[in-house]
Amino acid sequence: MNRSSSRAGVTMSVTSEHDDRSASDVSRTQEAILAAYAELIEELGTDDVSFRLIARRAGVGERTIFRNYATRVDLLLATAAWIERRIFPRQDSPSIFDMPLTIRAAMESYDHRPELAHVVAETTMRGISGATPSPRRAMLEEMIDAEISALGDAERRAIVAALAHLDSAATWVTFRREFGMTRSDIADAAAWAAEAVLDPIRSRVG
Amino acid sequence: MAEGVDTPTAILASAAAALRENPFDDISYRALGDAVGVSERTVYRHFPTRSHLLEGVAGWIESTEFPLPPFVTIPQFQEASRARFLAFDASPAFAFVCARAASISPTGESEATFFTRALVAMLATNYPSVNERDLRRVAATLRYFASTQFWARMRTGFDLSAPEISDAFDRTVAQALSGLPTLTRTSR
Numbered sequence: 001m002n003r004s005s006s007r008a009g010v011t012m013s014v015t016s017e018h019d020d021r022s023a024s025d026v027s028r029t030q031e032a033i034l035a036a037y038a039e040l041i042e043e044l045g046t047d048d049v050s051f052r053l054i055a056r057r058a059g060v061g062e063r064t065i066f067r068n069y070a071t072r073v074d075l076l077l078a079t080a081a082w083i084e085r086r087i088f089p090r091q092d093s094p095s096i097f098d099m100p101l102t103i104r105a106a107m108e109s110y111d112h113r114p115e116l117a118h119v120v121a122e123t124t125m126r127g128i129s130g131a132t133p134s135p136r137r138a139m140l141e142e143m144i145d146a147e148i149s150a151l152g153d154a155e156r157r158a159i160v161a162a163l164a165h166l167d168s169a170a171t172w173v174t175f176r177r178e179f180g181m182t183r184s185d186i187a188d189a190a191a192w193a194a195e196a197v198l199d200p201i202r203s204r205v206g
Numbered sequence: 207m208a209e210g211v212d213t214p215t216a217i218l219a220s221a222a223a224a225l226r227e228n229p230f231d232d233i234s235y236r237a238l239g240d241a242v243g244v245s246e247r248t249v250y251r252h253f254p255t256r257s258h259l260l261e262g263v264a265g266w267i268e269s270t271e272f273p274l275p276p277f278v279t280i281p282q283f284q285e286a287s288r289a290r291f292l293a294f295d296a297s298p299a300f301a302f303v304c305a306r307a308a309s310i311s312p313t314g315e316s317e318a319t320f321f322t323r324a325l326v327a328m329l330a331t332n333y334p335s336v337n338e339r340d341l342r343r344v345a346a347t348l349r350y351f352a353s354t355q356f357w358a359r360m361r362t363g364f365d366l367s368a369p370e371i372s373d374a375f376d377r378t379v380a381q382a383l384s385g386l387p388t389l390t391r392t393s394r
Binding site: 165 | 229256257298302305306308309312316318319322342345346347349351354356358359360362363364366373374378382384385
């Protein structure tokens with residue numbers, strides 16, 4: 001991923017070591033490109049959007065896009081990460097036990113922007129060459145460690161893994177596609193599942 | 207390769223074979239046409255977009271490489287899911303394609319997969335007294351944690367192997383089922 005550019009004169013600082021596509025290293029130009037592509041994906045789907053169209057919508061030259069994103073896949077992955085951050089942001093939750101609420105809200109926001117939710121879900125399923133599939137893993141680990149002290153490795157891992165899996169666009173996709181659930185059903189079911197995952201540690205705070 | 211097989215199936219088999227060498231996005235319609243002995247146009251006619259092709263290849267892979275072992279009880283469902291996680295580990299390129307296909311905007315009418323229907327039926331049989339709404343959210347949770355998507359997220363995001371993924375899966379299944387009555391277990 002290209003992060004050499006600070007064309008808009010903004011100083012880039014890479015604050016996050018695990019995600020090289022974090023918010024801080026997107027320049028203003030890149031922001032315009034990613035926002036334009038996200039808009040066009042909602043209007044036209046991912047298949048039919050040309051670089052020329054994106055350039056026109058973003059108000060930049062086509063070459064500027066190529067300079068920032070060498071390939072279509074690079075552009076799509078950067079856009080997916082941008083969408084997750086900007087369109088589907090999570091509230092900072094102080095406690096791991098707030099996760100069911102966080103997940104409920106996330107499901108509702110995915111349901112409002114189905115096309116973008118699918119893009120986020122799909123790009124996280126591509127393996128190491130795709131978008132990072134659990135961007136909030138470290139945050140979950142910090143929260144659980146802060147609240148629950150005596151927790152076996154396997155149990156801790158399973159809880160963090162389950163919450164990371166539930167707190168994602170793929171949950172919304174699967175519950176809708178496989179079970180035909182409505183927005184509120186999806187939000188309820190995902191939040192319920194998160195509660196179930198948290199049940200065994202509910203009384204072990206400290 | 208195409209002997210006795212219809213053209214779309216031959217195209218899918220050829221695409222799956224190409225996945226052993228190349229990522230899905232690098233597989234061209236022209237190369238598929240060449241491999242099967244039809245024109246690029248014919249490939250487009252069968253798979254108008256890459257999403258259609260992705261869904262088709264995933265369907266072909268699911269049925270040939272990752273067949274679902276039959277299950278009528280919860281332990282059998284868990285065993286079937288664990289066996290699939292191992293199969294995904296053995297053919298990661300295939301499994302990632304299935305995970306991607308399960309996540310894209312569906313190209314046609316979206317409908318439940320066979321796996322989902324089998325799971326819903328199994329739960330209904332084992333928990334006849336549980337209301338439909340509760341059963342559905344249990345089913346959705348179990349289905350989602352038995353998916354290629356769970357495997358993919360665990361492998362890429364958590365560096366877990368199939369046995370570790372199975373452990374996380376089993377723990378989550380146990381939690382999802384913990385609120386259901388245990389009495390009906392005797393029906394096994």
